[in-house]
Each structure stands twice: as C-alpha cells, then as structure tokens.
Amino acid sequence: MMDSFIQLILTLDMSIRLSVVLLLACLAGLFSERSGIVDIGLEGKMLVAAFFAAAGAYETGSAWVGVLAGCAASLVFSMIHGLASITYRGNQLISGVAINFLASGMTVVLGNAWYRKGGQTPTLSGDARFHDITLPFAEALSDVPVLGPIYSDLLSGHKPLVYLAFLIVPLSWWVLYRTRFGLRLRAVGENPASVDTAGISVVKLRYQALIITGILCGIAGAYLSTAQAAGFGKEMTAGRGYIALAALIFAKWRPWYAMGACLLFGLLEAISNLYPSINIFGLVTIPVQFTQALPYILTVVILAGFVGKAIPPRAGGEPYVKEQ
Amino acid sequence: MGGNNKSGRQEAVAPAIELRGISKAFGAVQANKDISINVARGTIHGIIGENGAGKSTLMSILYGFYKADAGEIIINGNPTLIPNSQAAIAAGIGMVFQHFKLVENFSVLENVVLGAEDGPMLKSSLSKARSTLTHLAEEYELDVDPDALIEDLSVGHQQRVEILKALYRQAEILILDEPTGVLTPAEADHLFRILRNLKDEGKTIIMITHKLREIMEITDTVSVMRRGEMTSTVKTTETSPEDLAERMVGRKVLLEVDKKPASPGKMVLEVEDLRVVDDAGVERLKGISLNVRAGEILGIAGVSGNGQTQLLHVLGGYQSATGSIRMNSEEIDLSGAHSDGQSRRARSIAHVPEDRQAEALIMEFTAWENMIFGYHNDAAYQKNRFLMDNPAIIHDTELKMGRFDVRPPNPRLAAKSFSGGNQQKIVLAREIERNPDLLLVGQPTRGVDIGAIEFIHQQLVALRDQGKAILLVSVELEEILSLADRIIVMFDGHIMGERDPAKTNERELGLLMAGVNDDGKAA
Numbered sequence: 001m002m003d004s005f006i007q008l009i010l011t012l013d014m015s016i017r018l019s020v021v022l023l024l025a026c027l028a029g030l031f032s033e034r035s036g037i038v039d040i041g042l043e044g045k046m047l048v049a050a051f052f053a054a055a056g057a058y059e060t061g062s063a064w065v066g067v068l069a070g071c072a073a074s075l076v077f078s079m080i081h082g083l084a085s086i087t088y089r090g091n092q093l094i095s096g097v098a099i100n101f102l103a104s105g106m107t108v109v110l111g112n113a114w115y116r117k118g119g120q121t122p123t124l125s126g127d128a129r130f131h132d133i134t135l136p137f138a139e140a141l142s143d144v145p146v147l148g149p150i151y152s153d154l155l156s157g158h159k160p161l162v163y164l165a166f167l168i169v170p171l172s173w174w175v176l177y178r179t180r181f182g183l184r185l186r187a188v189g190e191n192p193a194s195v196d197t198a199g200i201s202v203v204k205l206r207y208q209a210l211i212i213t214g215i216l217c218g219i220a221g222a223y224l225s226t227a228q229a230a231g232f233g234k235e236m237t238a239g240r241g242y243i244a245l246a247a248l249i250f251a252k253w254r255p256w257y258a259m260g261a262c263l264l265f266g267l268l269e270a271i272s273n274l275y276p277s278i279n280i281f282g283l284v285t286i287p288v289q290f291t292q293a294l295p296y297i298l299t300v301v302i303l304a305g306f307v308g309k310a311i312p313p314r315a316g317g318e319p320y321v322k323e324q
Numbered sequence: 325m326g327g328n329n330k331s332g333r334q335e336a337v338a339p340a341i342e343l344r345g346i347s348k349a350f351g352a353v354q355a356n357k358d359i360s361i362n363v364a365r366g367t368i369h370g371i372i373g374e375n376g377a378g379k380s381t382l383m384s385i386l387y388g389f390y391k392a393d394a395g396e397i398i399i400n401g402n403p404t405l406i407p408n409s410q411a412a413i414a415a416g417i418g419m420v421f422q423h424f425k426l427v428e429n430f431s432v433l434e435n436v437v438l439g440a441e442d443g444p445m446l447k448s449s450l451s452k453a454r455s456t457l458t459h460l461a462e463e464y465e466l467d468v469d470p471d472a473l474i475e476d477l478s479v480g481h482q483q484r485v486e487i488l489k490a491l492y493r494q495a496e497i498l499i500l501d502e503p504t505g506v507l508t509p510a511e512a513d514h515l516f517r518i519l520r521n522l523k524d525e526g527k528t529i530i531m532i533t534h535k536l537r538e539i540m541e542i543t544d545t546v547s548v549m550r551r552g553e554m555t556s557t558v559k560t561t562e563t564s565p566e567d568l569a570e571r572m573v574g575r576k577v578l579l580e581v582d583k584k585p586a587s588p589g590k591m592v593l594e595v596e597d598l599r600v601v602d603d604a605g606v607e608r609l610k611g612i613s614l615n616v617r618a619g620e621i622l623g624i625a626g627v628s629g630n631g632q633t634q635l636l637h638v639l640g641g642y643q644s645a646t647g648s649i650r651m652n653s654e655e656i657d658l659s660g661a662h663s664d665g666q667s668r669r670a671r672s673i674a675h676v677p678e679d680r681q682a683e684a685l686i687m688e689f690t691a692w693e694n695m696i697f698g699y700h701n702d703a704a705y706q707k708n709r710f711l712m713d714n715p716a717i718i719h720d721t722e723l724k725m726g727r728f729d730v731r732p733p734n735p736r737l738a739a740k741s742f743s744g745g746n747q748q749k750i751v752l753a754r755e756i757e758r759n760p761d762l763l764l765v766g767q768p769t770r771g772v773d774i775g776a777i778e779f780i781h782q783q784l785v786a787l788r789d790q791g792k793a794i795l796l797v798s799v800e801l802e803e804i805l806s807l808a809d810r811i812i813v814m815f816d817g818h819i820m821g822e823r824d825p826a827k828t829n830e831r832e833l834g835l836l837m838a839g840v841n842d843d844g845k846a847a
Contacts, residue, residue: 180441180449187427187438194425197387198439198489199410314428322389 009149011270016158018273019266020165021046021220021228021237025244026251026258027172028216034176034253035209036189036315040096041081042217043241044103049074049221051107054121054232055114057128063226066128067161070225071218077103078214079207086206089319100241108234121225121232130159130227159227161219168216172255185209189313192320202320239296246299252310268294338401340365340497340528341386341417346395348381355381357552359395363497363545368519368529370539370560373549374572374773375744379532382549383499387419388412399497418490422502424482428475432468432485433457436492453492460491464521465514479627480511487518497528504538508627509801509834516542534774536565536579537802548572573775583785586809589618591653592762592793593639598647598658600634600817608634609645610817616762616793621784623808623825624797627837631817632797633678636766639795640675641668652761665698674755676748678766678797684751685739692721692735695754728753729779745776752780756787763787766797781807801830801837815839 025042032039049070056069077099084095108119115121135156142152176182184205188195192202220240225232247265251257271278272291279285339362348356355378363369373379384390386397388406397404399415406412412419426435433453441449454470461467466484474482483503490498500519504512519529519542533539539546540560547557548571556571569577593616600609609631616622626632637643644660651671665675675698677683685694696705696717707713721735728749730742739747748768755763768784769777784807788794798804804811805825813820813836820836 178446180444180446183434183438183441183446187430187434190427190429191425194427194435194438197409197419197421197425199408199413200439 005146006149009153011267011274013154013157014270014274015263015266016154016162017228017266018269019262020162021224021240022244022247022265023259023262024165024168024216024220024223025241026247026262027168027255028213028220029245029248030172030251030253030255030258031185031209031216032213033248033316034189034313035185035206036192036313036318036320037081037085037206037210038092038096038317039081039210039213040093040242040245041077041099041103042213042244043237043239044096044100045074045077045214045217046221046224046237046241047100047103047107047235048077049218050225050236051111051121051221051232053218053222054124054225055110057124057226058122058231061126061128063124063128063130063222066226067219067222070222071215074218074221075211075214078210078217082207082210085319086203086210089321092317092319104235107232111232111234119234124226124230128226129230130161130223132157133160133163159223161223161227164219165223166259169255169259176255181208186313189315192315193322196320196322243295243299246302249310249312250302253313265295265298268298337365338398339363340400341530342398343382343386344396344398346382346385346392346397348385348390348392354552356385356392359549359554361547361554361557363528363530365400365528366523366526367544368523368531368542370543370546371530371532371549372534372536372539372546372568372572374534374775375771376773377549377572378552379549380501383419383501383530383532386412386417386499413493413495416494416496418487418493418495418498420483420486420490420498420500420503422505424486426474426482426485429473431471431473432477432488433470435474435485436470436489440493456492457488460488463525464491464518466491466518478511479506480508480514483507483511483515484518495527497530498522499530499532501532502534503531504533504535506628508837509830510838512538536568539568540565550574569774573773575775577774578778581781581785581806583807584789586620586788588620588809589791592616592618592651593795594648594650594653595639596648596650598635598638598645598649600631600638600643600645602634608817609638611647612814612817612819614812614819616795618761618793619788619791620809621788621794621796621807623804623811624795624814625801625804625811625833625837626799626814628799630814630837632766632814634817635814636675636678636764636797639668639673639764640677641665641673666701669698669758669760672761673764674758674760674762675764676751676755676766676768678770680744680747680751680770685747687740688738690736690738691725691730691742691750692718694739694750695721695724695735697754699754699758724753724757725750727757728783743773743776744771745773745780748772748780749776752783756783760792762793762795764795764797767799768796769798769800769803801833804833805830813837 025046029039029042052073053066053070057063057066081095081099084090085092111119111121138152138156142148176186184195184200188202188205195205196202224236229236243265247258247261250261272294276288276291277285278291341363343359343361346356346359359382371379381390385392386406388408388411391407397406404415406415433450436457437449437453442452457470466488468481468484474485503515507515523529531543543560545557546560546563546568548555548568550572565579569579595615596613598609598612599607602608612635614622624632634643638645641664645658647658649656649658651673656671681687705712705717718735722733725733725735730746730749739750742750765784768780772780784794796807808825811823811825811828811833813833815837816839820839823833
C-alpha cells in the first residue's frame with residue numbers, strides 16, 4: 001500500500017516536470033490563437049529559445065541570463081511571424097512552418113560554429129543551470145502521513161520555472177477575462193471587424209499577443225535546456241510544440257483547461273518513462289513502444305475530434321482586411 | 325443671408341454634418357464624385373441609390389474607413405478630419421453596419437464596452453455599462469438582456485446592440501446602412517420607433533437604404549445617388565416613390581407589377597410532409613406540405629433562416645430529406661443517393677438559387693461557361709465524344725444575353741465583371757430558356773437594382789402566363805405580394821399559413837413571419 005502510494009507520488013511528480021514545457025507552449029499558443037493568429041511555429045520558437053538560453057547560460061554562467069537570451073530569440077522569431085502574417089497578411093501556416101525549419105537549421109549551424117560539438121552546447125553546471133527549490137518546512141513535514149509526501153515530494157523540490165509556469169495559468173485567466181486587454185484580445189480573435197470599428201488597432205493588438213507568445217515560448221525553451229536538461233541538444237523540442245497545439249484544442253483555448261490537458265500529456269509521458277512495459281495480471285504485457293506512443297496517440301485522438309466539439313477562435317488563421 | 329426671419333434662424337444653427345466636394349476613386353472607378361450634402365440636427369436623412377451608386381463608400385469615408393481624395397467634412401460647423409474609426413467616434417459619429425460588427429460569443433455588455441472601457445480593469449466598466457444600458461433601454465425602447473450572448477439573440481435584437489454601442493459612445497450622429505434588410509416588418513416598425521425617439525432627443529440620423537417605402541415612411545429629407553454622384557436632395561414630403569425611383573435609375577420605372585389573374589392548370593409539384601435534419605442534428609424542415617400548379621406563382625415568405633433555403637435545396641436536388649415530392653405525378657427519390665441538380669433538371673425543374681455568387685455562378689468563369697452549368701452534358705453542346713462545341717455555346721449565349729437584356733452582351737466577360745442585376749439575368753436566362761415545367765426561384769432580386777428588378781419581375785410573370793409553375797422564395801414582402809398568386813409563410817421550419825395576396829397585407833404576413841398565429845398566440 002505504502003509502496004504504491006510512493007509510486008503514485010513519484011509518477012505525479014514526474015508528470016509535473018514533464019508537463020511544464022507543454023504548458024508554457026500551450027499558453028503561448030493560447031495568446032496567439034486567441035488573437036486570431038494560428039501559430040504552428042511554437043516548436044521553432046522553443047527550439048531557438050532552448051539554444052540561446054543554453055548558450056547564454058554557458059557564456060555568462062547564469063541560468064536567468066539564459067532565460068532572457070531565450071526569450072529574446074523567441075521574440076525575434078515571433079515578430080517575424082507577426083511581420084509575415086499581420087503586416088503582410090501572408091499565410092500563417094506557411095510562415096509557421098518556415099519558422100520551424102529556420103529554427104531547426106539555424107540552431108545546429110550556430111551550435112556547430114560556436115561550440116563544435118555536433119550542434120550541442122557544452123554541458124551546463126553550477127549556476128548556469130536551474131536547481132530544485134525546496135519549499136519551506138518540506139524537510140520537517142515529510143514524515144506526516146499522506147500530506148507529508150504530497151507536500152515535500154510532489155509540490156516541493158521543483159525548478160523555479162516550474163512554479164513560474166503554474167503561476168502563469170491563473171495570471172493568463174485573469175488577463176483574458178478580467179482586463180481590458182483580455183476583452184480586446186478575445187474580440188480580435190473572434191471578429192476583428194468589431195474591434196476595428198470600435199476604433200482599436202487590430203494590428204497593434206495582434207502584435208501584443210505575439211509578444212506574449214514569444215516570451216512564453218522563450219521560457220519554455222529555456223526550461224528545456226537549462227532546467228530539464230543541462231544544455232542544448234539538436235531537435236531537443238521533439239515535437240512538443242505540436243503536442244502543445246493539440247493540448248490547446250483539447251483545452252478549448254482556455255487557461256485552466258490547458259493546465260489540465262498538459263498535465264494529462266505529462267502523465268502519459270511519465271508513465272512511458274517509468275513503466276516501459278506494463279504487465280496486466282500476468283496475462284498481457286503492453287509493449288514499451290505502446291506506452292511511449294501514448295502521448296502521440298492521444299494527440300491524434302484529440303485532433304481527430306473525439307473529445308467533443310472544440311470551437312476555435314472564429315477569425316483564426318485569416319489575415320484581417322478591411323471590407324469595403 | 326436668409327430672406328425671411330425663419331430661414332435666417334436656420335442658417336444660424338450649423339448643420340450636424342456637412343460634406344463639401346467629397347471625391348473618392350478606386351483605381352479607375354470613381355466611387356464618389358464631388359458630393360456635398362447638409363444634414364440638419366435632429367432630422368432623419370435618407371440616402372438612396374442603386375447598388376454600386378457609392379452610398380457605402382461615402383459612409384465609409386464618414387466613419388474613417390477610407391480617406392477621401394478630396395473634400396471636407398464639417399461637423400457642427402467645425403471642419404473635422406476623420407482618418408480612422410476612432411476619430412469618427414470622437415466626433416460623435418456612430419455607425420450601424422449592414423453586417424453587424426459584433427463578437428458572437430460575447431455578452432451584450434461585453435460588446436457594448438469593447439473599445440469604450442474606462443480603465444485597464446473590466447469590472448467597473450461593465451457595471452457602469454449595465455446601468456447606462458438600463459437607462460438607454462427605458463429612454464429609447466432599446467431593451468436587450470445585457471447578459472445574453474449575441475449568438476442567442478434575434479437579428480432585431482442584435483441590431484439594437486449595435487445602436488446601443490453607438491449611444492454608449494455618446495454618438496450624436498447615427499448612420500445606419502440598410503438597417504431593415506434582415507428584419508421582420510414588426511422588427512422594422514420597432515426600429516423606426518427607436519429612430520423617431522432618437523430624433524426627438526435631438527440625434528441626427530442618416531439612413532442608407534434601397535427601399536423606397538422606408539424612405540417615405542421615416543425620413544425628413546432624402547438624397548439620391550447615382551453612379552457616384554449625388555444627383556438630388558429633396559424634402560421627403562415633396563417627393564413620391566415613383567419620383568425617387570426615376571431619379572435613381574434615370575428613367576421612368578414601373579414599380580407595380582402588371583399582371584393578369586392567374587389561371588392555374590394541372591398539378592405540377594406536390595410536396596408532402598417534407599422533413600430535413602441538418603448536420604448539427606437540428607430539424608430545419610418540420611413537415612412541409614405544399615403544391616404548385618401550372619400557370620401560378622406560389623410565393624414563400626419568411627424571415628431568412630426559417631427553412632426556405634433547405635426547402636429550395638431539397639427541391640433543387642442537393643440535400644436529402646424524408647417525405648415525398650411528386651413532380652408531374654412522378655415520385656422523386658429524396659434519399660440523396662440518386663438525386664443531384666442534373667437529375668432534377670432532367671425532370672424539368674429549373675432552379676435559380678438564393679445565393680447567386682455561391683450557388684448559381686462561378687464568378688471567375690466567363691458568361692458563356694456559366695450559361696451551360698447544369699446542362700453541360702446536353703448533346704447540343706457537344707462537338708463529339710471528347711470535345712465541347714464552344715463556338716456554338718458562345719453564339720447561343722449571345723442570343724440569350726440579348727433576349728434577357730444582359731449588359732454588356734459579351735459572352736466572353738467573366739461573371740464577376742457584370743453587375744448584380746446582370747448576373748441574375750444570366751442565371752435566369754440559363755434556367756428559363758430551358759423551358760422548364762417548374763422554376764424554383766430564390767431571392768430573385770437580392771442585390772439587384774431597380775431597373776433590373778422590373779425586368780426580372782416581368783420575365784417571371786411572362787413565364788407564369790406561358791403555363792409554367794413557379795415557386796418563389798423571397799424575404800422581400802413587397803416582392804411576394806406583387807408577384808405571387810398564393811402566399812405561404814414559413815417560420816421555424818413550419819408553414820404558418822397560406823394567404824391570398826389580394827386579401828392580406830404586410831402587417832398580417834409580418835405577424836405570421838414572426839411566428840404568431842391567427843389567434844394571436846406565438847407558435
């Protein structure tokens with residue numbers, strides 16, 4: 001009994017760690033898509049952010065400087081997407097794909113040129129990497145039955161960016177539903193003409209949304225290379241940007257649902273990491289390939305629309321042109 | 325300046341809005357040419373003109389959507405620049421667009437507040453808007469539930485939200501673009517009451533419309549636009565619908581349809597208990613039964629979206645249904661498996677769809693290509709087994725265009741380069757010239773100018789007099805009343821009742837259209 005409880009805590013703890021990148025990317029996508037800009041370039045932005053965060057942290061020895069560098073790089077990419085899809089009214093999917101390709105190629109080329117390690121950055125150590133934070137009294141409370149392990153093992157002992165990511169969830173909800181900016185942001189993704197005729201600049205609002213997207217992708221990428229891993233590795237985002245988009249649909253473009261969706265993906269990934277082969281009553285053994293494929297299977301199921309009707313922001317993907 | 329005392333006093337008060345020499349060109353097209361008008365404060369001013377006369381362009385300039393190439397806008401005596409919508413709002417101009425600019429999944433309150441918030445936090449703005457809305461509702465008969473979502477509101481209520489939006493921004497000048505196009509007669513009456521209340525409070529209203537009756541009913545002065553120019557401005561009391569129509573078109577127009585009583589012959593179309601469930605699982609037709617005889621026009625009235633579209637789609641062969649349809653006493657398969665537009669046409673059913681540009685024509689294709697759609701497998705159009713006989717089709721098209729007065733009569737022009745009325749004539753020519761037993765017509769004169777309306781109506785009556793059956797769907801009550809020999813009113817997928825056009829009026833039909841039965845109860 002105690003054993004399986006500890007197992008459970010361990011699994012959930014890992015789910016939290018693994019869901020952070022997804023959650024940040026998902027919220028990044030949420031702001032962009034809520035403003036009417038479809039962003040399949042989350043993957044690419046996270047990748048450049050991961051690279052520049054690792055490089056920045058390595059060069060300065062500070063993980064926080066790494067985060068800033070990552071955010072700056074991601075922002076630049078986000079603004080490229082904005083330029084293509086808002087200012088020049090280009091196709092948002094094509095711009096997103098281009099950003100992904102650019103990020104994938106650029107990180108390897110720069111990595112090779114700067115560090116000559118086959119596209120990787122040098123391993124980060126010391127303050128160049130984020131370390132776990134122990135919440136107050138975690139040690140003292142760890143012996144309390146049930147609640148003790150939940151507090152000291154599950155909630156305590158994460159990297160600072162983990163807490164930041166989960167704080168951004170209520171913050172996003174508050175911004176979206178309680179502020180003037182949020183009202184306008186939601187409106188511009190639903191019916192930009194209503195915003196335009198109300199005398200508000202559609203272009204400016206959408207750029208503002210993309211700035212938020214850029215920063216959140218930047219934090220996500222930085223978490224990958226300076227907290228989850230200890231340095232940048234080629235293609236280290238491994239499709240998380242796309243899974244985040246699936247989670248966003250699953251979450252129906254809402255912050256709290258996004259957290260739930262990302263935790264579910266995190267749980268599936270944790271299960272595949274911790275229990276490669278699951279044996280059911282000694283009868284059937286679920287092969288490791290299946291558990292590893294679970295997050296991707298769920299993605300396909302979500303995208304195929306098996307989880308109820310998800311209505312995207314109505315103006316999503318369409319450049320705004322004033323009608324006559 | 326003025327001769328007598330009275331006009332002298334009028335001169336002293338600056339007009340609410342004055343335009344001087346406004347011009348605007350899009351490429352080679354001169355949309356507005358040297359337009360000047362004066363609208364006095366506290367009046368309702370109508371602007372009337374055919375499609376493409378430049379009315380909407382002029383209003384877009386006033387609301388800061390376009391910048392005029394030349395000219396001046398003077399508001400309350402002050403020359404005002406309106407480079408964007410924000411400036412228009414600041415100058416006290418509010419606009420109610422033909423297609424509402426509302427966020428569908430927002431509440432009324434959120435839509436009203438959007439762009440006119442008091443500060444970065446929403447809470448205080450929303451509660452202030454709530455009390456203002458209650459106040460405005462009482463003052464102008466503008467009641468709407470502030471917490472209702474826009475998508476759950478009727479079109480009439482959505483329009484009230486648009487007016488509330490403008491009033492919340494303290495608009496003194498309200499511009500309405502074709503405000504009654506989507507309203508039931510009862511809703512339109514209510515709108516006019518609101519507009520009169522606003523006028524009594526000293527607001528200035530500019531209403532753009534192509535409906536002569538409304539101009540006569542509500543406006544104080546009216547300006548007529550033709551081909552980008554403001555041809556005349558008159559007092560409404562000093563003009564008549566016939567006079568206005570003539571000023572709009574530039575020639576005498578017959579507003580009444582000239583027709584003999586119908587002499588219905590044999591039964592052509594019999595529809596029984598027709599039911600349609602759409603993809604979302606909503607029942608759109610709830611047991612429709614009707615019939616049309618040779619030599620009569622059956623008019624189907626109703627506010628758009630009450631099942632008329634589905635009825636036309638089923639009859640036209642591109643939607644499956646349950647129930648039965650007999651055409652010339654032969655049962656038609658409704659499962660959708662063996663039916664399409666061509667098989668219906670083979671049974672002598674021709675169809676002029678409601679949405680000309682989406683269902684009847686391919687806008688990028690030429691007139692002659694459009695002229696054979698649905699009949700393209702006809703042997704007469706084939707040169708041999710592999711090739712079509714294009715020169716013959718072009719020649720044939722040219723003759724049809726001549727007979728239907730399509731201008732310009734050039735078969736090689738793309739459909740998009742014809743005006744709405746001429747596009748409609750191409751479609752009518754294609755369908756009528758096939759000599760069908762039954763013609764389905766949806767919204768035959770939507771977006772069509774007055775001159776072409778006259779022609780299209782004459783063609784439909786002529787077809788009836790040749791002994792053909794016609795099923796006419798239209799949201800324009802005037803059109804139904806003047807063309808139909810019998811009128812059926814649809815509401816929410818039902819037939820609300822049948823009326824004889826000679827023994828009914830817009831008021832009675834309007835109630836049926838709103839779902840109110842003879843006994844005064846809502847359906």
